[in-house]
Amino acid sequence: xxxxxxxxxxxxxxxxxxxxxxxxxxxxxxxxxxxxxxxxxxxxxxxxxxxxxxxxxxxxxxxxxxxxxxxxxxxxxxxxxxxxxxxxxxxxxxxxxxxxxxxxxxxxxxxxxxxxxxxxxxxxxxxxxxxxxxxxxxxxxxxxxxxxxxxxxxxxxxxxxxxxxxxxxxx
Numbered sequence: 001x002x003x004x005x006x007x008x009x010x011x012x013x014x015x016x017x018x019x020x021x022x023x024x025x026x027x028x029x030x031x032x033x034x035x036x037x038x039x040x041x042x043x044x045x046x047x048x049x050x051x052x053x054x055x056x057x058x059x060x061x062x063x064x065x066x067x068x069x070x071x072x073x074x075x076x077x078x079x080x081x082x083x084x085x086x087x088x089x090x091x092x093x094x095x096x097x098x099x100x101x102x103x104x105x106x107x108x109x110x111x112x113x114x115x116x117x118x119x120x121x122x123x124x125x126x127x128x129x130x131x132x133x134x135x136x137x138x139x140x141x142x143x144x145x146x147x148x149x150x151x152x153x154x155x156x157x158x159x160x161x162x163x164x165x166x167x168x169x170x171x
Contacts, residue, residue: 026081027051031064033073034107040130040149044073045107048080048089062089065158066110066150088114088161090123110150114157119164121145121157136160 024031032047046064064080064087067073080087092112110132114121120137132153134145148156 024077025051028084029080031077033070035070042068043150044068044070045110046073046077047108061092061108063092063108063110063112064089065154067154068151088116088121088157090114090121110153114161116161121161123153123157 022033024033028051030049030051032049034045034047036043036045044067046067048062048064050060050062052059065073065076067076076087080089090110090112091114092108109125111123111125114123118139122135122137124133124135126133126147130149131147132150133147134153134156136143136145145156145160
């Protein structure tokens with residue numbers, strides 16, 4: 001049975017319209033999954049909030065990915081729970097917490113920085129609200145990876161990250 005969609009009796013997802021919202025907690029992260037039916041198609045947003053020991057510190061919000069099916073979201077959740085260093089997480093440019101207000105999903109814009117050691121992926125909004133610009137930054141060098149919709153952007157980053165990780169003699 002899926003970790004994100006438990007048995008019917010304990011399903012944390014509350015439908016509103018054609019969308020779903022749910023939470024799964026571990027000792028270190030609170031994971032949130034948001035499913036939306038958009039004009040661009042189905043979107044599954046997987047968010048993670050690092051649980052802070054010090055309650056006076058602001059929570060750190062991440063996006064683990066934007067996917068076009070729940071299977072991909074569950075796979076990346078499993079990888080992140082196994083070893084959070086295997087999955088780069090986008091620290092949100094705007095620290096807006098995913099929430100539902102009056103039955104309407106309020107979710108942060110998929111934009112920010114993925115940091116992996118001294119390497120980063122910068123995801124920025126473009127003039128087109130459906131498209132994100134992606135740059136890979138290592139030390140003082142920047143490599144433009146392209147412009148993508150959210151799902152393709154996420155997959156392009158993971159593909160680039162995985163390719164570089166496999167070729168890294170220090171990893």
